[in-house]
Amino acid sequence: MFMVSRWEPNARERLVEAALALYVEHGFEQTTVVEIAKRAGLAERTFFRYFTDKREVLFSGAELLEELLVEALRTVPDSVAPIDAVARALNTSARIFEERRDFAIRRQSVIAANRELQERELIKLASLSSALAKGLRARGTDELAADLVANAGIAVFKIAFERWIASGGTDDLAHLFDKCFAELKVVTGEGD
Amino acid sequence: MFMVSRWEPNARERLVEAALALYVEHGFEQTTVVEIAKRAGLAERTFFRYFTDKREVLFSGAELLEELLVEALRTVPDSVAPIDAVARALNTSARIFEERRDFAIRRQSVIAANRELQERELIKLASLSSALAKGLRARGTDELAADLVANAGIAVFKIAFERWIASGGTDDLAHLFDKCFAELKVVTGEGD
DNA sequence: TACACTGATGTCAGCGACTGCCATCGCACT
DNA sequence: AGTGCGATGGCAGTCGCTGACATCAGTGTA
DSSP: OOOOOSSOSOHHHHHHHHHHHHHHHHOTTTOOHHHHHHHTTSOHHHHHHHOSSTTGGGTTTHHHHHHHHHHHHHHSOTTSOHHHHHHHHHHHHHHHHHHTHHHHHHHHHHHHTOHHHHHHHHHHHHHHHHHHHHHHHHTTOOHHHHHHHHHHHHHHHHHHHHHHHHTTTOSOHHHHHHHHHHHHHHHHHSOO | OOOOOSSOSOHHHHHHHHHHHHHHHHOTTTOOHHHHHHHTTSOHHHHHHHOSSTTGGGTTTHHHHHHHHHHHHHTSOTTSOHHHHHHHHHHHHHHHHHHTHHHHHHHHHHHHTOHHHHHHHHHHHHHHHHHHHHHHHHTTOOHHHHHHHHHHHHHHHHHHHHHHHHTTTOSOHHHHHHHHHHHHHHHHHSOO
8 A cells, every 4th residue: 555644754764864964063062952853854842752862863773783792692602602702792793883884983973072972872882781791691601700701892892893983994893803802812811 | 267158168068968868868860959959058050060960979089089090000010911000000999989888889879770870970980991091001001902901990890899889898899809800811811 | 448359159041951741633443 | 424543743841051140258458
């Protein structure tokens, strides 16, 4: 049935695009939700039906990433050491970002310029970490080790991603993950 | 000179105490800045002269901690491996928390109950991490290693602190730091 | 003594984020 | 025709936060 809906479709996507464009153009703080909604052809009230707040519009993809990583972790044989299992899970996600390189770069430039957005990003990463820790526990890793490995894995993710963005998305993200994991093993292996 | 000031002294501390008490009693969201100010015998406007926002009142000690850790790191001989240098710096700070055990516990219970506060805590930890990384670079550690070690160190701090709070402050925080660093070396040392 | 100066505070108006409540109105189903 | 559903709009109100200006005790100075 070809039916002409009462409203334009993809309201959510339109809001994300409108928000990102305005954030890039005028900055996050200088952009009001009314402006975003207007640009998407909607009312302010509707924005808040799709996103809990003005920041969330840039982070709605995080749940997807979390599910992806948890699922990837589940498929790694239990015989693989926790840290390597997390490394493999992260590598699985590299494609996703490389496929949306331009979006990722624009988005990250906005986040880098605003502290509130950095806060939101950090809590999303923390949520990722706790999901990974849960996944590790399900594989038999003990509590403390799971927390440590998950947090270290997220640290690697953050640092590698940062460098990938800094390269303009030209570096190979999966290789950066590997490089960081390798370096992590080196720097935690020395000493006492 | 004994002079009777026009206003009660320690406005800042009064605001912190009033805020913490109200956050504990009614929760963070349910508490308005007007209430905090009133309880401290001040006006709302004055609150915002001392703290940039409603959350910051629980995090004003963070700069102090950052300075302490950076200074502690500076005093560790360059011959000590980066990860161990960070471990020593963290151990230096254990006393501080144990001396304010009750305050730390009340504060943490409020933070645990509110997402916005967790965001603020995470960005303070990230700031700590970047300060440590800078300190490591000053000791000759290269960029990537410094970032990794600093982030790993902060992860340890977070995890150990979490467990210390969970113990009601009865565990020895410095020992928890050591235990986490030791475990970190184990879990990153296995595998490929 | 008089007077200007400072610094911590108060008052007030106003913006923007966010919420609750109710209205609208195509569409589907009966 | 009637009834309910779902996505949206409109509106009023609260609260976080800011800028501009007023207040006034104490300090220094002519």
